Amino acid sequence: xxxxxxxxxxxxxxxxxxxxxxxxxxxxxxxxxxxxxxxxxxxxxxxxxxxxxxxxxxxxxxxxxxxxxxxxxxxxxxxxxxxxxxxxxxxxxxxxxxxxxxxxxxxxxxxxxxxxxxxxxxxxxxxxxxxxxxxxxxxxxxxxxxxxxxxxxxxxxxxxxxxxxxxxxxxxxxxxxxxxxxxxxxxxxxxxxxxxxxxxxxxxxxxxxxxxxxxxxxxxxxxxxxxxxxxxxxxxxxxxxxxxxxxxxxxxxxxxxxx
Amino acid sequence: xxxxxxxxxxxxxxxxxxxxxxxxxxxxxxxxxxxxxxxxxxxxxxxxxxxxxxxxxxxxxxxxxxxxxxxxxxxxxxxxxxxxxxxxxxxxxxxxxxxxxxxxxxxxxxxxxxxxxxxxxxxxxxxxxxxxxxxxxxxxxxxxxxxxxxxxxxxxxxxxxxxxxxxxxxxxxxxxxxxxxxxxxxxxxxxxxxxxxxxxxxxxxxxxxxxxx
Numbered sequence: 001x002x003x004x005x006x007x008x009x010x011x012x013x014x015x016x017x018x019x020x021x022x023x024x025x026x027x028x029x030x031x032x033x034x035x036x037x038x039x040x041x042x043x044x045x046x047x048x049x050x051x052x053x054x055x056x057x058x059x060x061x062x063x064x065x066x067x068x069x070x071x072x073x074x075x076x077x078x079x080x081x082x083x084x085x086x087x088x089x090x091x092x093x094x095x096x097x098x099x100x101x102x103x104x105x106x107x108x109x110x111x112x113x114x115x116x117x118x119x120x121x122x123x124x125x126x127x128x129x130x131x132x133x134x135x136x137x138x139x140x141x142x143x144x145x146x147x148x149x150x151x152x153x154x155x156x157x158x159x160x161x162x163x164x165x166x167x168x169x170x171x172x173x174x175x176x177x178x179x180x181x182x183x184x185x186x187x188x189x190x191x192x193x194x195x196x197x198x199x200x201x202x203x204x205x206x207x208x209x210x211x212x213x214x215x216x217x218x219x220x221x222x223x224x225x226x227x228x229x230x231x232x233x234x235x236x237x238x239x240x241x242x243x244x245x246x247x248x249x250x251x252x253x254x255x256x257x258x259x
Numbered sequence: 260x261x262x263x264x265x266x267x268x269x270x271x272x273x274x275x276x277x278x279x280x281x282x283x284x285x286x287x288x289x290x291x292x293x294x295x296x297x298x299x300x301x302x303x304x305x306x307x308x309x310x311x312x313x314x315x316x317x318x319x320x321x322x323x324x325x326x327x328x329x330x331x332x333x334x335x336x337x338x339x340x341x342x343x344x345x346x347x348x349x350x351x352x353x354x355x356x357x358x359x360x361x362x363x364x365x366x367x368x369x370x371x372x373x374x375x376x377x378x379x380x381x382x383x384x385x386x387x388x389x390x391x392x393x394x395x396x397x398x399x400x401x402x403x404x405x406x407x408x409x410x411x412x413x414x415x416x417x418x419x420x421x422x423x424x425x426x427x428x429x430x431x432x433x434x435x436x437x438x439x440x441x442x443x444x445x446x447x448x449x450x451x452x453x454x455x456x457x458x459x460x461x462x463x464x465x466x467x468x469x470x471x472x
Contacts, residue, residue: 121306
């Protein structure tokens with residue numbers, strides 16, 4: 001049986017981690033490569049890097065990070081943030097990432113999904129969706145709307161319809177990030193997760209809201225997700241990935257326990 | 260020296276990086292002479308069977324690989340390189356290398372996981388391998404180890420070639436082989452330490468075989 005995946009997400013700006021990540025021990029807290037190594041050792045099933053570098057002249061720095069990570073960890077990892085063309089995808093995959101993640105670029109230019117899938121294979125293309133709960137309307141029948149720019153810009157697109165479209169366009173995986181749940185530590189948006197899981201056939205990653213290990217169990221059982229994305233729950237040293245997996249294993253969730 | 264066969268099927272550098280980390284000398288090459296002279300051959304690949312076979316035939320690498328297997332050279336197929344050693348793939352309805360009898364077919368979306376949920380396609384993520392025959396590539400690998408898979412089609416060889424199987428809505432063949440040829444559906448280069456151990460075991464076997472000749 002396939003294991004449920006635990007995926008830590010690291011925000012990187014100009015080649016350094018952005019959040020004040022604190023750990024026990026002597027890890028260089030700003031270094032994405034060392035942090036990736038530590039999560040690899042703790043049993044992360046995959047790692048997501050989100051590049052929030054604002055200026056285009058610093059974008060090359062991220063590729064250096066990707067090259068170093070690829071020499072250091074031997075599990076899949078993906079890179080998102082600022083990827084909007086096939087050339088961007090080629091550069092990141094060429095540097096050693098397994099997958100690329102597109103979000104707002106896909107909303108603006110959906111063809112980027114099919115182009116990426118044709119060039120590199122569906123398995124390489126993860127589509128991230130930022131979703132906000134709204135009043136149900138004729139335009140947004142599911143009551144969940146696609147937003148971009150961290151939730152500031154409403155796109156008038158129904159999240160469920162978008163998920164189905166993205167699957168048709170050839171995405172290999174969908175990461176569903178609830179803007180309502182993100183940062184609350186109150187748990188994932190399970191209703192949203194389950195809605196998408198039941199209506200598309202590609203793997204779904206739940207994102208936003210993890211505050212304790214039970215939330216992750218809920219995401220992959222009640223929510224039905226294939227994977228749970230996590231950030232602050234491990235970045236501040238509250239839990240290690242090993243702790244989280246032990247808990248999930250104890251709750252009867254199939255996770256990878258030997259690495 | 261191991262040869263990683265370059266036939267323009269996906270990113271081959273991840274296999275090289277994994278071998279580099281193990282200090283196993285290797286080269287990515289499409290040159291038949293270098294491939295034929297190597298201690299062992301790794302035949303990786305990500306992508307579609309149709310275009311992979313087209314490129315292999317165009318370059319003559321199809322014969323190079325087939326002859327290497329028949330001469331008893333150690334060969335390790337990975338993912339697509341595992342699927343196209345069979346006779347036929349339903350992906351693009353493609354005749355493939357025909358080194359091992361069998362075919363490659365897609366997972367049915369009707370299948371259910373053990374928890375009752377419908378399977379997702381592709382089969383993407385970590386899963387176990389249950390050995391059906393002893394396999395030296397798995398020496399020193401704990402039986403409960405998991406490996407990283409990402410595929411939509413799976414291999415269905417004649418039963419005597421099945422070395423290991425994995426459960427995803429049904430049992431399917433995830434390791435197959437014949438003599439000095441092994442093929443794995445998962446990505447050992449992306450499967451953490453257990454995967455690296457498999458690459459190391461393959462390289463060790465290649466060295467022994469070379470010295471025995």
